[in-house]
Amino acid sequence: MNEEKLEKNIKDEVLQKVRSGAVRARSQSYFVFRLAITILVALVALAVSVFVVSFILFSIHESGEQFLLGFGSRGILTFLSLFPWTLLALDVLILTLLEWLLQGWKIGYRVSLLSVFLAIFIASSLLGLAANFTPLHGSLLRMADRGELPIIGDTYESIHNSHSESGIFRGIVSAVQPDRITIRHDDKDSDKDEGTHIVILPPGSPAFEVGERVYVFGSMSDPSVIEAHGVGKF
Amino acid sequence: MPEFPTDEELAVRAQKGDEGAFAELMDRYTGKMIRYGKKLLPYEDNIGDAVQDIFITVYRNIGDFDAVRRFSPWIYRIAHNAFVDVLRKKTKEPIPVFDWNRIIPHVLHEEEEPVDRKEKEEMGVLLNKEIKNLPPAYREIIDLYYFENFSYKEIADILHLPVGTVGIRLSRAREALKKKIPKDYYE
Numbered sequence: 001m002n003e004e005k006l007e008k009n010i011k012d013e014v015l016q017k018v019r020s021g022a023v024r025a026r027s028q029s030y031f032v033f034r035l036a037i038t039i040l041v042a043l044v045a046l047a048v049s050v051f052v053v054s055f056i057l058f059s060i061h062e063s064g065e066q067f068l069l070g071f072g073s074r075g076i077l078t079f080l081s082l083f084p085w086t087l088l089a090l091d092v093l094i095l096t097l098l099e100w101l102l103q104g105w106k107i108g109y110r111v112s113l114l115s116v117f118l119a120i121f122i123a124s125s126l127l128g129l130a131a132n133f134t135p136l137h138g139s140l141l142r143m144a145d146r147g148e149l150p151i152i153g154d155t156y157e158s159i160h161n162s163h164s165e166s167g168i169f170r171g172i173v174s175a176v177q178p179d180r181i182t183i184r185h186d187d188k189d190s191d192k193d194e195g196t197h198i199v200i201l202p203p204g205s206p207a208f209e210v211g212e213r214v215y216v217f218g219s220m221s222d223p224s225v226i227e228a229h230g231v232g233k234f
Numbered sequence: 235m236p237e238f239p240t241d242e243e244l245a246v247r248a249q250k251g252d253e254g255a256f257a258e259l260m261d262r263y264t265g266k267m268i269r270y271g272k273k274l275l276p277y278e279d280n281i282g283d284a285v286q287d288i289f290i291t292v293y294r295n296i297g298d299f300d301a302v303r304r305f306s307p308w309i310y311r312i313a314h315n316a317f318v319d320v321l322r323k324k325t326k327e328p329i330p331v332f333d334w335n336r337i338i339p340h341v342l343h344e345e346e347e348p349v350d351r352k353e354k355e356e357m358g359v360l361l362n363k364e365i366k367n368l369p370p371a372y373r374e375i376i377d378l379y380y381f382e383n384f385s386y387k388e389i390a391d392i393l394h395l396p397v398g399t400v401g402i403r404l405s406r407a408r409e410a411l412k413k414k415i416p417k418d419y420y421e
Contacts, residue, residue, distance in 0.1 A: 006282050007264045014289045015257055023290050025251070028297045 038101055045098040046124060052091045053128025056084055058137040059159045064170060064215035067232030071217050075230060078166050078217065095120050169197060169216040169226055173208050181208050181231075183216065199226045206233070241305035248296050256296070259305075260289055266382070267313055273377040274317045274370060288316045307384065307391040314374070314392055321370055364414040372407035379404055 017023040060066050068079035099117050143149040144156035162168075171183030174196070184196045199216050208214065208231075218228035239247075241262065247255035267288055271281040291312050299308055365373050378384045378392060390397045
């Protein structure tokens with residue numbers, strides 16, 4: 001078939017379908033509705049992402065795991081092993097969904113996927129950081145402690161999980177000596193970090209006072225003695 | 235009513251249900267779409283079906299066209315998707331699922347885009363000889379730049395690539411062509 005005839009055939013067939021009503025143009029309201037749904041889903045995805053990021057920051061701060069970063073390479077490795085990677089993966093998944101939605105929209109033109117992803121990631125991290133300074137997560141944690149937070153209650157409760165197998169102990173200082181302190185801990189479970197422990201302080205430790213809440217990273221040389229690599233005050 | 239309405243004016247009329255305006259757009263673009271399809275699918279017999287699908291998609295989605303922008307990159311974007319679908323379904327030519335160039339933008343230097351129309355025409359004659367032997371991604375970018383005369387920005391819109399990446403891909407396509415064309419053609 002020559003090109004002229006092919007052109008004519010295409011035009012005739014398409015116009016015949018249009019005129020017969022077999023092919024109909026979508027209404028303007030369809031596109032407005034689609035745009036509204038896209039914006040709504042994008043906002044929900046962004047809000048969930050902000051919540052997840054702020055929870056990650058809150059859980060690190062609340063559990064005291066940020067102290068590990070100051071306890072040398074062993075502390076950093078332990079911090080990485082305890083980091084909530086699953087939540088971070090969930091956040092990346094949400095942001096990928098958000099990016100996919102935005103790419104289908106006109107805003108996606110001539111912007112690289114990496115740029116869009118980084119922009120959304122930075123925006124969500126900054127908003128998450130800001131949300132971390134609000135009383136939101138503290139209130140939710142208290143609700144979870146009282147058993148009044150459905151669905152995500154266990155996630156909040158996991159902030160209090162003991163990590164004695166990783167060398168992490170938390171407690172309140174009950175006695176202070178020059179090279180050691182005594183801490184008492186009870187988080188209403190029956191794991192290894194319960195009870196009273198003597199903490200042998202590493203050289204260069206700050207002064208402690210009775211009643212202070214501390215975070216201890218070390219190893220248990222005896223069922224009640226912890227040789228600390230580092231101790232931080234909450 | 236203007237004597238020779240622009241594509242964008244016709245598209246706006248088609249959005250309001252003017253079938254005549256849509257028919258006029260078809261008059262202007264059917265030949266172009268066939269030629270574009272032949273560049274991208276040189277061994278494919280069913281260009282006609284693919285071009286029909288393009289116009290049906292255009293008609294269905296004409297309400298989504300933004301009249302502030304140019305019509306031609308919009309319809310070429312739809313055509314690109316349609317022809318890539320045909321390539322995926324009917325040929326064994328590899329189409330990368332994951333393309334780093336789409337993710338990581340390249341920096342575009344102003345001098346990268348040749349502005350000499352005569353040089354473009356001379357290149358066009360040469361390219362016609364060997365373009366069929368290039369991979370689909372190179373065939374397409376050469377066609378859009380040298381034959382359809384789109385700017386880098388418009389090609390970026392059509393292919394959903396960063397502008398800098400268009401320059402890089404075009405330069406790689408030229409290099410691939412140089413390997414196929416005897417040296418005395420371009421030296």
